Amino acid sequence: xxxxxIYLLEGEHFAxxxxxxxxxxxxxxxxxxxxxxxxxxxxxxxxxxARELNGPVVVKAQxxxxxxxxxxxxxxxxxxxxxxxxxxxxxxxxxxxxxxxKVLVTKMVDIQEEYYLGIIIDRKSQAPVVMVSKAGxxxxxxxxxxxxxxxxxxxxxxRWGLRPFEARDILSRAGLPSNVIAKGGVILxxxxxxxxxxxxNTAEINPLVLTRDGQVQAADAKIVIDDNGLYRQKxxxxxxxxxxxxxxxxxxxxxxxxxxxxxGNVGIIGNGAGLVxxxxxxxARSGGKPANFLDIGGGAKADVMEKALxxxxxxxxxxxxxxxxxxxITRGEEVAKGVIQAQAHLPKGMPIVVRLSGTGADEGKALLxxxxxxxxxxxxxxxxxxxxxxxxxx
Amino acid sequence: MSxxxxxxxxxxxxxxxxxxxxxxxxxxxxxxxxxxxGVTPGKGGQVVEGLPVFDTVAEAIAATSANASCIFVPxxxxxxxxxxxxxxxxxxxxxxxxNIPVIDMTRAxxxxxxxxxxxxxxxxxxxxxxxxxxxxxxxxQIFQPGPVGFISRSGxxxxxxxxxxTGAGIGQSTCIxxxxxxxxxxxxxxxxxxxxxxxxTKVVVMCGEIGGSDEEDAAEYIKxxxxxxVVAFISGRTAPAGKRMGHAGAIISGNTGTAQGKVDxxxxxxxxxxxxxxxxxxxxxEALAKLS
Numbered sequence: 059x060x061x062x063x064i065y066l067l068e069g070e071h072f073a074x075x076x077x078x079x080x081x082x083x084x085x086x087x088x089x090x091x092x093x094x095x096x097x098x099x100x101x102x103x104x105x106x107x108a109r110e111l112n113g114p115v116v117v118k119a120q121x122x123x124x125x126x127x128x129x130x131x132x133x134x135x136x137x138x139x140x141x142x143x144x145x146x147x148x149x150x151x152x153x154x155x156x157x158x159x160k161v162l163v164t165k166m167v168d169i170q171e172e173y174y175l176g177i178i179i180d181r182k183s184q185a186p187v188v189m190v191s192k193a194g195x196x197x198x199x200x201x202x203x204x205x206x207x208x209x210x211x212x213x214x215x216x217r218w219g220l221r222p223f224e225a226r227d228i229l230s231r232a233g234l235p236s237n238v239i240a241k242g243g244v245i246l247x248x249x250x251x252x253x254x255x256x257x258x259n260t261a262e263i264n265p266l267v268l269t270r271d272g273q274v275q276a277a278d279a280k281i282v283i284d285d286n287g288l289y290r291q292k293x294x295x296x297x298x299x300x301x302x303x304x305x306x307x308x309x310x311x312x313x314x315x316x317x318x319x320x321x322g323n324v325g326i327i328g329n330g331a332g333l334v335x336x337x338x339x340x341x342a343r344s345g346g347k348p349a350n351f352l353d354i355g356g357g358a359k360a361d362v363m364e365k366a367l368x369x370x371x372x373x374x375x376x377x378x379x380x381x382x383x384x385x386x387i388t389r390g391e392e393v394a395k396g397v398i399q400a401q402a403h404l405p406k407g408m409p410i411v412v413r414l415s416g417t418g419a420d421e422g423k424a425l426l427x428x429x430x431x432x433x434x435x436x437x438x439x440x441x442x443x444x445x446x447x448x449x450x451x452x
Numbered sequence: 453m454s455x456x457x458x459x460x461x462x463x464x465x466x467x468x469x470x471x472x473x474x475x476x477x478x479x480x481x482x483x484x485x486x487x488x489x490g491v492t493p494g495k496g497g498q499v500v501e502g503l504p505v506f507d508t509v510a511e512a513i514a515a516t517s518a519n520a521s522c523i524f525v526p527x528x529x530x531x532x533x534x535x536x537x538x539x540x541x542x543x544x545x546x547x548x549x550x551n552i553p554v555i556d557m558t559r560a561x562x563x564x565x566x567x568x569x570x571x572x573x574x575x576x577x578x579x580x581x582x583x584x585x586x587x588x589x590x591x592x593q594i595f596q597p598g599p600v601g602f603i604s605r606s607g608x609x610x611x612x613x614x615x616x617x618t619g620a621g622i623g624q625s626t627c628i629x630x631x632x633x634x635x636x637x638x639x640x641x642x643x644x645x646x647x648x649x650x651x652x653t654k655v656v657v658m659c660g661e662i663g664g665s666d667e668e669d670a671a672e673y674i675k676x677x678x679x680x681x682v683v684a685f686i687s688g689r690t691a692p693a694g695k696r697m698g699h700a701g702a703i704i705s706g707n708t709g710t711a712q713g714k715v716d717x718x719x720x721x722x723x724x725x726x727x728x729x730x731x732x733x734x735x736x737x738e739a740l741a742k743l744s
Contacts, residue, residue, distance in 0.1 A: 216558045331606060
C-alpha cells in the first residue's frame with residue numbers, strides 16, 4: 059500500500075457534531091467498554107451521579123470543541139461534594155465561544171497508558187481510513203505535524219469492513235503492547251462497524267486507555283455524522299444541536315439556506331457554490347469585503363430569492379448586497395420578482411445590485427428596471443457597482 | 453473529435469420519470485444526444501419523451517444497447533444506481549445527484565473500478581461536446597465547437613467562463629464538470645490525459661476550487677506528462693479555513709486545500725493562473741497564438 063496523505067480535519071465540517079456522552083453511547087451499543095458515567099445539567103445532579111458511581115470522578119464539559127482540558131473544562135472530584143463544586147465551576151463556562159450546558163461525570167480510572175484510535179473519510183483512497191497511534195491523549199493533528207511516523211494508517215476495504223485480523227495488525231504495527239492487542243482489536247473492529255453503520259465521517263477514541271488493573275476502555279470519544287446520512291440516522295438527527303458558534307449560520311441551516319458568515323460588509327447571494335465563491339473573490343478584488351456566502355441552489359423561485367435577500371439583510375454587518383445569478387434551471391424573472399418582493403422589507407437606502415444572465419435574464423432586467431433597481435452587465439460590473447454604492451454611503 | 457462522447461454513445465437516464473429526469477431528458481434530446489431510454493423501478497413499460505422506460509438497467513441495455521447513463525435518482529438511491537449501471541456494463545456514468553451519503557460513495561467507487569467504468573460526478577453538471585450533444589444539465593446553447601478542452605469542479609461558474617470564451621469567439625472541444633463532492637469518480641488529471649491525446653483539443657482550461665488536492669495532482673501530471681498548454685483558475689481565494697463553501701468538498705482543512713497552495717502548484721508547473729475569470733479568454737488566446 060502506497061503512502062497515503064491524510065487530511066485529518068476532513069469531514070468535520072459537512073456534518074453533525076454530537077457530544078462526547080452521545081458518542082460514548084454509540085460506542086457502548088457496539089460493545090466498546092467506556093467509563094461508566096452520566097450527564098448532569100446542574101451541580102446537584104453531578105453530586106448525585108458521583109455518589110452513585112461511589113468513588114472519585116472526572117467532571118467534563120460537553121461542548122463541540124477540542125482543548126476542553128486546557129480551557130478548564132475538565133476537573134476532578136474526589137468526593138461527591140467536590141464533584142458538585144467542579145460542576146458548578148464548569149456549567150455556564152464559555153469555551154471558545156460556546157456556553158457549557160451539560161457536564162459528563164465519569165468514574166476516574168487509574169491510567170497506565172493512553173493510545174489513539176481514529177477513522178476518517180479520506181478523499182484520496184476514497185475509503186474510510188483507520189489511524190492508530192501510541193501517542194494517545196494528545197491532539198492527533200499535532201502528532202501528525204510533528205511525528206507522522208507515530209501514526210499508522212490503513213484504508214478499510216469496504217467490501218468487508220475492517221476485519222479483526224486487520225485491526226490487530228494495525229495495532230501491532232503501531233507498537234501497542236501485547237496485552238492490549240486482543241482487546242484493542244475487538245474495540246477497533248467495533249469502532250469501524252460503528253463508523254460505517256452510523257454514517258460517520260469522523261470517529262475517534264482519544265484516549266483509549268489501559269488501566270492499571272488491565273482493562274482497555276474508551277476514556278474520551280468523538281463522532282461526527284455525515285449530514286447526508288441523517289435521513290436514515292433518525293435518532294442521531296434528533297441529537298443535532300446549534301453546533302455553530304455563529305447564530306446566523308444556525309438560523310440559516312434551520313431555514314434551509316446554504317450560508318456561511320464572513321467578516322466583511324457586502325452581502326453576497328448567487329446560484330451554485332462555485333459561482334458564489336467566484337463572486338466573493340471578485341468583490342474582494344474590487345475593493346469590497348464579503349459579509350457572507352449564500353448559495354440559493356438550482357431552480358430557485360421568487361420566494362426563495364426573497365427569503366435569501368431578507369436573511370442576508372438581517373445581518374447587522376451588511377450595508378449592501380450583490381445578487382449574482384447565471385440563469386439555467388434558475389430563471390431570471392423569478393430572481394427579479396423575488397428581489398422586488400423583498401425590497402419593501404429591506405432597510406431603507408440599502409444598495410442592492412443584481413446581475414442576471416442566462417435564462418430569463420432579459421425579462422428579469424425589464425422587471426428590475428421598472429422597479430428602479432440597479433443591475434450589472436456582468437459579474438465584474440456588478441461587483442464594482444456594489445462596492446462604489448457602499449463607498450458612497452459613508 | 454471529442455473525448456467521452458461520440459456518435460456511438462447511447463444514453464439511458466435513470467430516474468427518468470422524476471421531474472428533473474424528464475426535464476433534462478428533453479434538453480438532452482434537443483441538444484442532439486442519442487438518448488435511447490430510461491429506468492425507474494416499478495415504471496417499466498411507460499413512455500417518457502417518446503422513450504421506453506425499463507425497471508432495471510440490465511433490461512434497458514438488452515433492449516437499447518445503451519452504453520452510457522445519466523443519473524437523476526434522489527440521494528438515497530443514487531449510489532445504488534451508480535453500482536447498478538457499472539455492474540450491468542455501462543462504461544460512461546454521469547451522476548448529477550447532490551447530497552449522496554459519503555459512505556455510499558466509498559462502496560460505489562469499488563464497483564465502478566471493478567467494472568472499469570468511468571464515473572463523472574456525483575454532484576456535478578455533467579459533460580458536453582458542442583456539435584454532438586451532452587449528458588447532464590449543462591446549458592448547451594452557450595457552447596460552440598472549438599479548440600478548448602474544459603474541466604471544472606463547479607456548475608454555474610463553468611457556464612460563466614464558457615460564456616466568456618464563446619463571447620470571445622473561442623469554442624470548446626469537450627466540457628466536463630467533475631463535481632463538488634469529496635469523493636468523485638474522476639479528476640482533473642484523468643481528463644488532462646484524455647485531452648492530451650485528443651486531436652481537436654489545443655488548449656485546456658481547468659477551473660478548480662478550494663478543498664482536497666486534485667489541482668495539485670493535476671499540476672504534477674502537467675509537469676511530468678502534458679505537452680498541450682493549460683490555463684487555470686482557482687476560486688475560493690477569499691474563503692476562510694474550516695468552512696464548507698457550499699460544495700461538500702470545498703473546504704480548507706488545516707494547510708490543505710488552500711487556493712494559494714493550488715495556484716502555487718499550478719504556476720510551478722508552468723500553468724498561467726487567471727486572477728479573475730475575465731482573464732481566462734486572453735490567456736487562452738495567448739496560448740493559441742503561441743501554437744500557430
